[in-house]
Amino acid sequence: MTEAAASAPAGAPAESPNVLEARDVRRSFGGINAVQGATMSVRRGSITALIGPNGAGKTTFFNLITGFYKLDSGSVYFDGQAIGGLPSYKIARLGMVRTFQITKALSRMPVIDNMLLAAPDQPGESLFGAVFRPLATREREREITEQAHELLASFNLDKKANDYAGTLSGGQRKLLELARALMAQPRFLLLDEPMAGINPTLGARLLEHMQRLRREEGVTFLFVEHDMDVVMSHSDHVVVMAEGRVISEGTPDEVRADRKVVDAYLGGELDDVSEGGE
Amino acid sequence: MEEVAERRGARPLAFLGDSQRRARILTFAAFALILLVLIVFEGLHDVLQTSINGLSLGAIYALGAVGLTLVYGILKLVNFAQGDMLAFGGYIAYLANVTWGLPFAVAAILAMVFVALIGVVYERGLLGPMRERGAGILQLLLISIGVAFILRAIITFIWSTNFKQLDVNRTGTKEILGLSIGDTQLMVIVVGVSVLVAVGLLLRYTLLGKRMRALSDNLDLAETSGINTRQVILITWIFAGALAGLAGVMAGAITDLKPEYGFALLLPIFAAVVLGGIGDAFGALFGGLLLGVVIELSTLVIDPKWKVTIGFAVLILVLIIRPQGLLGKARTV
Amino acid sequence: MDTLVLGISTSGFNLSFWVGVGVIAGIYAIVALGLQLNVGFTGMDNFGMAGFMAVGAYTMAILTVDHDISFWLSLPLSMLVTMGFGLLVGLPSLRLRSDYFAIATIASAELIRLVAQNAQGLTGGNQGIFCSDDFSRCYDDAWVKVSDTINGWFVDLGMSDPPSALPLLVVAWIIAILLTVALVRIQSTPWGRVLRAVREDEDAARALGKNTVGYKLQSLVIASAIAALAGWLLALNLATIHPTDYEPIVTFFGYSVLVLGGLANYWGVPLGAIFFWVLVEGTRTLEIFESESQQVALRLFVAGAVLILVMVFRPQGAFGKREEMMLGD
Numbered sequence: 001m002t003e004a005a006a007s008a009p010a011g012a013p014a015e016s017p018n019v020l021e022a023r024d025v026r027r028s029f030g031g032i033n034a035v036q037g038a039t040m041s042v043r044r045g046s047i048t049a050l051i052g053p054n055g056a057g058k059t060t061f062f063n064l065i066t067g068f069y070k071l072d073s074g075s076v077y078f079d080g081q082a083i084g085g086l087p088s089y090k091i092a093r094l095g096m097v098r099t100f101q102i103t104k105a106l107s108r109m110p111v112i113d114n115m116l117l118a119a120p121d122q123p124g125e126s127l128f129g130a131v132f133r134p135l136a137t138r139e140r141e142r143e144i145t146e147q148a149h150e151l152l153a154s155f156n157l158d159k160k161a162n163d164y165a166g167t168l169s170g171g172q173r174k175l176l177e178l179a180r181a182l183m184a185q186p187r188f189l190l191l192d193e194p195m196a197g198i199n200p201t202l203g204a205r206l207l208e209h210m211q212r213l214r215r216e217e218g219v220t221f222l223f224v225e226h227d228m229d230v231v232m233s234h235s236d237h238v239v240v241m242a243e244g245r246v247i248s249e250g251t252p253d254e255v256r257a258d259r260k261v262v263d264a265y266l267g268g269e270l271d272d273v274s275e276g277g278e
Numbered sequence: 279m280e281e282v283a284e285r286r287g288a289r290p291l292a293f294l295g296d297s298q299r300r301a302r303i304l305t306f307a308a309f310a311l312i313l314l315v316l317i318v319f320e321g322l323h324d325v326l327q328t329s330i331n332g333l334s335l336g337a338i339y340a341l342g343a344v345g346l347t348l349v350y351g352i353l354k355l356v357n358f359a360q361g362d363m364l365a366f367g368g369y370i371a372y373l374a375n376v377t378w379g380l381p382f383a384v385a386a387i388l389a390m391v392f393v394a395l396i397g398v399v400y401e402r403g404l405l406g407p408m409r410e411r412g413a414g415i416l417q418l419l420l421i422s423i424g425v426a427f428i429l430r431a432i433i434t435f436i437w438s439t440n441f442k443q444l445d446v447n448r449t450g451t452k453e454i455l456g457l458s459i460g461d462t463q464l465m466v467i468v469v470g471v472s473v474l475v476a477v478g479l480l481l482r483y484t485l486l487g488k489r490m491r492a493l494s495d496n497l498d499l500a501e502t503s504g505i506n507t508r509q510v511i512l513i514t515w516i517f518a519g520a521l522a523g524l525a526g527v528m529a530g531a532i533t534d535l536k537p538e539y540g541f542a543l544l545l546p547i548f549a550a551v552v553l554g555g556i557g558d559a560f561g562a563l564f565g566g567l568l569l570g571v572v573i574e575l576s577t578l579v580i581d582p583k584w585k586v587t588i589g590f591a592v593l594i595l596v597l598i599i600r601p602q603g604l605l606g607k608a609r610t611v
Numbered sequence: 612m613d614t615l616v617l618g619i620s621t622s623g624f625n626l627s628f629w630v631g632v633g634v635i636a637g638i639y640a641i642v643a644l645g646l647q648l649n650v651g652f653t654g655m656d657n658f659g660m661a662g663f664m665a666v667g668a669y670t671m672a673i674l675t676v677d678h679d680i681s682f683w684l685s686l687p688l689s690m691l692v693t694m695g696f697g698l699l700v701g702l703p704s705l706r707l708r709s710d711y712f713a714i715a716t717i718a719s720a721e722l723i724r725l726v727a728q729n730a731q732g733l734t735g736g737n738q739g740i741f742c743s744d745d746f747s748r749c750y751d752d753a754w755v756k757v758s759d760t761i762n763g764w765f766v767d768l769g770m771s772d773p774p775s776a777l778p779l780l781v782v783a784w785i786i787a788i789l790l791t792v793a794l795v796r797i798q799s800t801p802w803g804r805v806l807r808a809v810r811e812d813e814d815a816a817r818a819l820g821k822n823t824v825g826y827k828l829q830s831l832v833i834a835s836a837i838a839a840l841a842g843w844l845l846a847l848n849l850a851t852i853h854p855t856d857y858e859p860i861v862t863f864f865g866y867s868v869l870v871l872g873g874l875a876n877y878w879g880v881p882l883g884a885i886f887f888w889v890l891v892e893g894t895r896t897l898e899i900f901e902s903e904s905q906q907v908a909l910r911l912f913v914a915g916a917v918l919i920l921v922m923v924f925r926p927q928g929a930f931g932k933r934e935e936m937m938l939g940d
Contacts, residue, residue: 089817089819092819093820097818106812107811108807131797137800356713420918421918424916424917431915434905434907590721590722597707597711597714
């Protein structure tokens with residue numbers, strides 16, 4: 001606490017090169033320290049990978065910076081704005097959107113409704129707007145429906161638009177979740193194991209999408225991934241966590257060469273490094 | 279070093295241990311304080327006398343609560359039928375005790391056996407198959423309400439809506455240390471507490487208890503580690519049913535029987551369960567006793583007509599302040 | 612006072628009996644519409660409807676009788692008060708997991724009922740609020756006038772001696788149908804879409820920038836306003852307000868109606884209500900049993916059997932989509 005309080009900066013400069021800065025983030029559950037002082041940053045426009053052995057605290061860290069868990073201490077800045085302690089939905093509205101390790105398709109809603117839900121600035125989402133601003137609502141609905149169909153088409157999901165999301169395959173759900181996150185027009189996307197449980201073809205397409213979005217829309221990515229091949233070939237910055245701390249940071253090559261990283265994995269679970277392209 | 283200091287700064291009373299231990303200690307401390315204040319203002323005799331009334335009520339709550347919480351722990355089902363199962367026990371005892379003229383103890387045992395049987399049929403006939411079909415929480419909850427209705431319908435059909443009384447001595451009292459204790463009341467406390475202690479020991483020290491806890495922690499894991507989960511679930515229902523039956527008989531012994539009396543006990547039993555941390559048998563035991571005593575003690579300060587509301591107020595307060603319970607072990611909510 | 616007590620069953624068709632059944636069905640249709648909004652479309656297992664109904668009915672009567680506020684003004688005022696209670700119950704309990712929320716709401720409803728039962732000064736306690744001999748505690752004078760006028764129309768239309776509950780039947784069902792239409796329409800807006808998302812997965816909705824607690828609160832407050840509507844109608848139907856009219860069983864019957872009609876389907880609700888009450892009350896016209904107790908038992912049995920059978924054999928209800936029940940959880 002002392003450290004966090006002392007280091008509270010007068011707000012990181014707005015034009016900082018970093019889209020995300022997390023300082024000394026801590027959280028414990030029932031006496032177990034899940035994240036014990038993680039400090040890291042994500043450069044704007046980068047694809048940053050977050051790796052680490054099982055139980056390193058990656059998902060907890062995700063939950064902490066996106067407001068899904070409360071911080072015990074530490075601070076988080078998104079584009080220079082302090083977001084530690086903000087509720088998750090407000091963080092999402094700022095343009096920092098996440099996906100989940102276990103996909104959360106809204107099963108009993110059609111695919112298209114999953115997409116429309118994510119679109120910002122729909123006046124009809126407030127009860128007042130829904131009742132008293134039907135025209136503005138309809139107009140916005142038209143815009144976002146078009147947008148949603150385009151996005152679905154680019155993910156090869158357009159034929160499924162009117163099916164219940166619960167009828168999609170696991171891989172399709174992953175794609176839907178990504179497409180849905182994009183509907184929210186994020187500046188910063190956080191993906192928790194986007195490749196888990198999908199076949200390599202879909203996985204490759206997902207990676208292409210990431211690259212294209214970074215290139216064309218300037219979206220920044222932070223993603224948790226176990227597949228080292230993917231991490232090494234598709235990210236330009238890698239952050240390594242172990243036992244609730246950030247133990248190494250750098251380019252894929254630097255991290256690969258870092259003795260600490262190898263030790264952490266050997267001390268943790270071997271499969272994580274070796275599972276490779278499975 | 280610094281880390282310890284930091285956490286202490288962030289969380290008051292950290293020296294009492296983890297948050298669950300802290301909640302438990304604070305609850306007992308608060309209770310002790312209330313007792314002390316009451317003793318000072320109302321006198322030791324009144325407080326003790328009222329506490330005894332509270333203990334008999336609390337023993338009934340605890341009997342019902344332990345069954346409810348065991349079932350919840352394993353199946354994650356809030357069994358709304360528990361109250362009416364309890365009432366069924368009371369009426370079976372009435373049948374045996376009054377209609378057939380059998381001794382009260384025999385009637386109580388018959389009631390326990392019968393309600394345990396209801397539990398078995400309920401599980402094997404309805405809940406088990408529904409779980410296998412992947413029924414959701416709401417589906418099972420509504421089934422339990424349906425079962426509650428059916429049980430109450432059968433009670434009402436056979437025994438009518440008129441009051442019924444078990445053949446127990448309600449007027450006899452004993453004087454112990456200047457306190458007068460009704461014979462029935464004493465019986466309820468003695469039987470209730472000894473049965474609860476026996477169940478507690480069984481859960482803690484036997485293989486069965488260990489298995490029940492394993493299922494309660496993680497049903498799937500228990501299954502893959504070779505425990506016969508079907509059997510353990512069934513035994514849990516037998517326990518829950520027998521305890522509910524006994525609770526019904528005990529409640530029937532100190533009040534009258536009417537078809538709704540089981541359902542009326544359900545919410546205080548929920549309160550006891552939540553107080554103890556849902557799924558935690560020991561928590562439910564203490565939660566029941568504590569709630570009974572608190573409810574009766576409240577009559578020293580407020581009009582007794584409000585005492586029933588105390589149970590609900592406690593339930594709501596605990597749900598708001600600390601839904602994982604005040605007495606049991608930690609559980610995520 | 613003309614109290615329509617169900618249970619006067621004679622052989623053959625008895626118009627006023629069936630009108631009475633229709634009134635009850637209309638009231639429960641309204642209760643279950645509120646439940647549909649919460650349970651079917653927001654995923655909140657609200658078990659406190661009876662409590663909100665009590666707040667609506669008691670507030671209406673207390674304002675009219677004790678504070679000389681006109682009956683008509685008391686309606687919106689009591690609705691506001693009930694919405695306040697919805698907020699009060701919802702704020703602390705919405706964070707809870709669904710089964711805890713169920714317990715919290717049923718406990719709140721019982722707390723409300725017990726307060727009504729014991730706060731004699733305010734609510735008449737166990738006496739309830741009714742028209743005494745000096746007519747000093749009559750809350751429904753204004754309604755009785757309207758009711759007589761409406762019945763006058765029926766007489767004009769050539770109906771000899773229309774049942775006294777007929778106007779209430781008409782009003783209850785107009786409200787139920789209008790409410791159904793309104794809810795269907797509001798559900799099809801983006802606002803309704805967010806509610807469904809909250810039902811499906813709160814975390815996902817929050818990750819997409821939706822203030823899920825706010826939506827749940829809105830859903831609960833609207834449902835409590837709907838409960839107030841049902842509460843007045845019940846008070847007008849019985850011509851008394853008594854704590855025992857607002858026991859948890861009222862909410863449970865509401866759930867029976869809800870699941871019969873099917874989850875996530877507003878139009879199923881009025882149909883479910885008719886079906887349920889014709890079933891429950893119709894069985895007594897068969898005159899299988901004589902004693903009052905056995906009649907009560909039969910009603911409970913039918914209600915219980917409905918819940919169990921629907922949940923076991925047709926969890927989506929009569930008119931719900933199968934996917935609505937099966938794709939969830």
